[in-house]
Amino acid sequence: MIHLLKNIIFITLLLACLFANAQEGPPLLRKLTAENGLPQGFISAIVQDSKGFIWIGTRNGLARYDGREFRNFYHIPSVKGGLSSGIITQLWLDKKDKLWITYESGHLDIFNTATEKIIPLTAKKEFAGLEGLFKRGRSFIDTSGDYWLLANTGEVYIINEAFTTLQHIRQKDPVLGIASVGKSIILTTDYELIFLDKNHAVTQRVTIPFKPTKLPPSTVGLRDNSVIARPNGQLTIVYDDKIINYRPSDKTFKSIPLPSTLNKQYLAVSQKVIGNDGSIYFSKNWVGMLSLDPQNNLKVVSTKMNGSPQLIDRSGILWVGTGGLGIEQYDLRINHLARKSINKLFHTNILKKAGLDDRRANKLLDTISGYYWRWLQAKDGTLWVAQSQPDSHIGSVFSMDRDKKVNYPQWKYEGGLPKKLPTCAMAEDPSGRVWGIGLDMRLYTLDPATNTITFRHKVPFDIGDPFQNEINGLVAGNSDFWISSTLGLFHYDIGNGKTTRYFPDVRVISILRDSKKKDILWIGTMYAGLIKFNTKTRQHFGYTTANGLPHNTVANLLSDSSGNLWGITGKGLLSFAFDGSRIHLHNVIGENGQEFNRYHYFKFPDGRLAFGGAYGYVVFDPKSMLTDNYKPETLITSIFINNRELPAVNQFSGNGINGIQLMELPYDKNSLAFEFAAAEYNLPEKIQYRYQMKGLDDGWVFSGNDNTATYSYIPPGDYELHINASNTMGEWSDKVKIVKIHISPPFWLTWWFMSAII
CATH class of the missing domain: 2.60.40.10 (Immunoglobulins)
Structure with missing residues (x-):
């Protein structure tokens, strides 16, 4: 009894260690089901051909997927030349892109993926004896001119390239796995690795120095202990209770135990796929999915996946086939952003994350629409918050210092400034003075030392009805200002009192000074793309869909610490190198993931960025964002x-x-x-x-x-x-x-x- 208790404690601790290191795993990108066009939801195999097409085996036929549509092939008994059966158990692609299909009925077809013609191999007299012998898992390999087939009896058969001859190889112990590695064919038994050359002669036998798993003989057809060749040169075999690594360079073995004693389902039946980084992915029903990285660290990838891994395609997407729920896709290479839900309003959620915890400030924020809040992060770490809501009180502006102390002053007004004036935008000039601009183009300063708001200048320009002029950005210089508005871009020179208007026919909706080249302004527009504007030469260059921009509406411009531009477009979240050399559209997972709203953005003092909308928000560190460098065919x-x-x-x-x-x-x-x-x-x-x-x-x-x-x-x-x-x-x-x-x-x-x- 004590011995049993010790075993239970040991297993519990082992599981606890595994789950302590478990991550949520990569986010689920999407599911593909019969509603998307799959012939059926039970997925038995997924492979990718040399051209890039994905081929999927189900219990109701075969499907070819191109990323947009499924082309389905069914078993129709009355039609000659079709699939020999409907319930597919296994798919395998040879070097010539011929698809080998095995069925629950025991038949074997060879399907030409280019011409879509089928050779019913087991219908041929000389191969009829193979019917029903093919085991699940890795059962086929392709050598120079021959096809090797592993039977569920533990025997090996060889078919020549012309499909005219059949040879039979039998070992002393049942063969549990077959693989082609370099110039060798490697057969796996419970006791040894058997190396053969292309002429079928044994060149080497390597004894496995570990006791085999005690399983009944009937499990031979269920087990797949094929060698997995890894980029680091190691040969790996997954057994029911352990993983074995063999290094041919020094002929050494290493055993990694698996906590499989609590579950008698055969781990080796599960599909095993190798990622682009050399990690092996495999599943075990009670822990979801595990991986073994190139350093032989065993990890729990996810406890929430519903099936077994079937494929990691060339772009790094993990395809998981389920037993009735279709296909799940996970991206192993890119940090896709997961949208978080909003409790109240975007700005109340974000400012709480920024450390704002003040009853009076929060009460005010709850009354402001997400489209009307304005903020400024000053160089000294002070966060300024204001509102541009019509008829709002200018005295509602408050600040929070770097120590999270909120300053809500009783503002005094100088220069004849009305108290009811919305703060449309704020900016800090090179001397550190904080400026605001009102709806009617009035410029004023906010002095926290004296709690004074002082009217300074009225930008001399007849804008007509001020409510038709949406001021949305301000850049302050030593003696001039740049103002972005839906009426265009305005430049006001204090020295000569002149105002110049640029882009009068463009609805400007965002403005940002380049973090490295102070003479450059980045201007986001409605429908006219992104404009790079030189304040010295007054020259400009436009980025639109014609030269790589994903959408011609750009707003909410922010810069990160690496000098990249971030913003939202009509197609999602954009990152843009300031030199224009890179334009990326980042993917957000969740309902309406690519929809964002204007003014729903924020930059935290630690460099994190936030963007949001009606369906939630994302917060991320730009340094951790990986990009999609894949070049698709x-x-x-x-x-x-x-x-x-x-x-x-x-x-x-x-x-x-x-x-x-x-x-x-x-x-x-x-x-x-x-x-x-x-x-x-x-x-x-x-x-x-x-x-x-x-x-x-x-x-x-x-x-x-x-x-x-x-x-x-x-x-x-x-x-x-x-x-x-x-x-x-x-x-x-x-x-x-x-x-x-x-x-x-x-x-x-x-x-x-x-x-x-x-």
């Missing part, structure tokens, strides 16, 4: 000629639609439409597209997220269609899809016919 998914879809097997290519490089068409088949998709699957709605028909288009045609290019009545001639996609952060890929097109003229316009007529 563009895949052509459909082609229409005169409104008729081109079949997979066509006259232009033996490699399917996506493999077409040249289309030669007669003059009367000259209306073409192309559908395409980018092979990046985390957030396809963030992918941008552009295309150009060289010979017709003068430059790129930017189509946003629309993935169709249509050309009607193309004149006879030679053309090149270029198609390009961005990643999820708006960076254009360096991989451009090119299709050459030749439209032949009618015979009466050919040179030989014209020559004959002449």
Whole structure:
């Protein structure tokens, strides 16, 4: 009894250690279910071919996914040439992109992913004996000219490349795993690693110096103990109670125990995938998902995942297949922001996080709309808060110092300033003096030492109805001011009393001085993009969707400590290098994650940034934000000629639609439409597209997220269609899809016919 109690305590402590290190894990990007187009929700296998397409096995057929649409293949008994069965148990891609499909019925099909033709292998007389023998897990490998198949009996079969011969290999102990590593084929048993060459001869036997798990013989067909080759040169095998690492360089083994004694479900049945960093991901029902990093540290990735890992695609997305709930996607490379809910108002939530805890200030803040609060973070650490609500009291301005002490003064007024005047914007000049500007373009100073608000200047410009002029930003210099407004950009020079107006036809909605080049102003606009303005030369340059900006509305501009610009756009959260060399659109997970509101932004003294809206807010450290550097391929998914879809097997290519490089068409088949998709699957709605028909288009045609290019009545001639996609952060890929097109003229316009007529 005491011995049993000690074991229970040990196991409890082991689990506690694991869960103490458990993280929430990567956020769930999205779920793909039958409602999205999957043929069925039980996912048995997911693989990615060399072109980038994702292939998915279910209990109701096969699906090909391009990030936007599913192309489904079903078992229809009355149709010849289709899938041999409907319930798929396993998928495997060979080196030529042929998809090997096993079924619960025991059949084996070989599916050409380009032409979509099927070879029903077990329907052939010479391979009929294989029916029903394929075990789940890693059962196939591809060597130079041969296919090796692992049976659920622990035996190995070899099929030649022409699918004409079958060989049989049997070892003393059942083979529990099979792998191709370098020039060797490695078979795993409970007792040894067996290395074979391409001629099937044993070159080395390595004894495993650990006792095997005591499992009944009936589990041979359920276990997958295939060797996993890792980038660091180690060979790793996952057993039911441990992980074994073997280093071929010094022929040493290391065993890492697993807390599997509380659960008798066979861990080796679970899919195991290796990430781009060399980490191995696998699942165990009672702890969700675990990973083994390159340093052999075992971690709990998440306790909330509902299935087993099936694939980590080339862009770093983890695909988890579930038993009826479809597919879950997790991004292992980018820090996606999770939107937090708002309790009351954006500014009350944010200022509380900033340390504001004052009853009078909070009572005032509760009465201000999120669109009417204004703030200024001064150089000495003082946070100033005001309101621009119509008919608001100018004396409602208060401040909080770096020690979180709130100063709510009884303001005195000098210079004839009315008490009821909204503070539309605030700024600090180079000497440290705090300025405010009112609705009617009045400038005043706020002096906390004397608790005095003093009227200084009235900007001399006839703006008409002040309520039609939304002042939203102020930049204070030594003797001049820059004022952003929905009527444009204003410059007021105190010395000569003159006001100059710039961009009168542009609705300016945000302004920020460059943190490194003080002569540069960044101006956010409504529908006119982002403007870089030089205050010395008065020259400007515009960034719009035509040169890489994701959307032409930009607001809420902030700068981080690294000198990057942040703001919101009509398509989400933007980061922008001040030199214009990088534009990223960051992804926010949650309901309406990309929607933000004007004036719902804040910069904390520690450098964190906050942006919010009606559906919540995000707070993050810009230094911790990873960017999407993936360069996706563009895949052509459909082609229409005169409104008729081109079949997979066509006259232009033996490699399917996506493999077409040249289309030669007669003059009367000259209306073409192309559908395409980018092979990046985390957030396809963030992918941008552009295309150009060289010979017709003068430059790129930017189509946003629309993935169709249509050309009607193309004149006879030679053309090149270029198609390009961005990643999820708006960076254009360096991989451009090119299709050459030749439209032949009618015979009466050919040179030989014209020559004959002449």
